[in-house]
Amino acid sequence: MDRRCNIGIFDSGIGGVSVLKKIIKLLPNENIMYFGDTKNVPYGGRTKEEIQNLSRRIVEFLILNNCKAIVIACNTATIATLEMLKTQCSIPVVGIIDAGVEAVSSNGYDEISVLGTPFTIESGEHLKKIKKKNKKMKINTVACEELCPMIEEGWEKFGKRYEVLGEYMSHIPKSSEALLLACTHYPFIIEDIQKRFDGKVIDPSEECARELFRVLKKEDILNNDKNKGRIEFYVTGDKESFKVKAEKFLGTEIKDIYKVNI
Numbered sequence: 001m002d003r004r005c006n007i008g009i010f011d012s013g014i015g016g017v018s019v020l021k022k023i024i025k026l027l028p029n030e031n032i033m034y035f036g037d038t039k040n041v042p043y044g045g046r047t048k049e050e051i052q053n054l055s056r057r058i059v060e061f062l063i064l065n066n067c068k069a070i071v072i073a074c075n076t077a078t079i080a081t082l083e084m085l086k087t088q089c090s091i092p093v094v095g096i097i098d099a100g101v102e103a104v105s106s107n108g109y110d111e112i113s114v115l116g117t118p119f120t121i122e123s124g125e126h127l128k129k130i131k132k133k134n135k136k137m138k139i140n141t142v143a144c145e146e147l148c149p150m151i152e153e154g155w156e157k158f159g160k161r162y163e164v165l166g167e168y169m170s171h172i173p174k175s176s177e178a179l180l181l182a183c184t185h186y187p188f189i190i191e192d193i194q195k196r197f198d199g200k201v202i203d204p205s206e207e208c209a210r211e212l213f214r215v216l217k218k219e220d221i222l223n224n225d226k227n228k229g230r231i232e233f234y235v236t237g238d239k240e241s242f243k244v245k246a247e248k249f250l251g252t253e254i255k256d257i258y259k260v261n262i
Helices: 017-025 048-064 075-088 098-103 119-123 125-133 147-155 161-169 186-196 205-218 237-249
Strands: 006-011 034-035 068-070 091-096 111-117 138-143 178-182 200-202 231-235 257-259
Touching: 006 017, 006 048, 017 161, 017 205, 017 237, 034 048, 048 068, 048 075, 068 075, 068 178, 068 205, 075 091, 091 098, 091 205, 098 125, 098 147, 098 200, 098 205, 111 119, 111 125, 119 125, 119 138, 147 161, 147 186, 147 200, 161 186, 178 186, 186 200, 205 257, 231 237, 237 257
Parallel strands: 006 034, 006 068, 034 231, 068 091, 111 138, 111 178, 178 200, 231 257
Antiparallel strands: none
């Protein structure tokens, strides 16, 4: 496979840009295609079958456009589709769940909390995988139905945003030493979350980027070009709305953005 082929990153919407940002920093020479399924966001309230069907179509699109590896930059989609996509794809597929598990399991915490969408929390995936690494760790989980769609639409638009966030944060015990953000949308409001939590707030995006690096190196498909990589964005919903939010978070202008139907 040509080392210059793209890395495909996908999420239900804007959230995966938090993962993209870390990947750009670690792998600046890679060419990247980011796919935000903004027409169908949020995935957190959908069935497993719906998420699998949407994810399958996105991945088919990315592979047709010369992607050499796929990153599922969405906890909900990772839980619903990672194993399925690994069996169906001839290229490497990396999910975000194991990155989060590794981030909390390797720091010696006695008690943590996990914040995620209803689908992610109800799956019990984080609980199962963290317990496998540390049986003694106490784990609290909080399902947040409103946060993802509010962040996707524009956090600052909601006058009740701090009230909503405060309600979810009130379910996190004071004894929690760390808070794992189990939704890639949440790093967009990490400062507001940190103000309401005394311990360590963990964004697994950086560990996910490191896992991608390890996979590319193992498969011997790292891009060795010295030039900065090309980044293209594809969305299924409103292009301009996505562009404004993504540019603000990335701190750079987005030039190549396209609306597609899959």
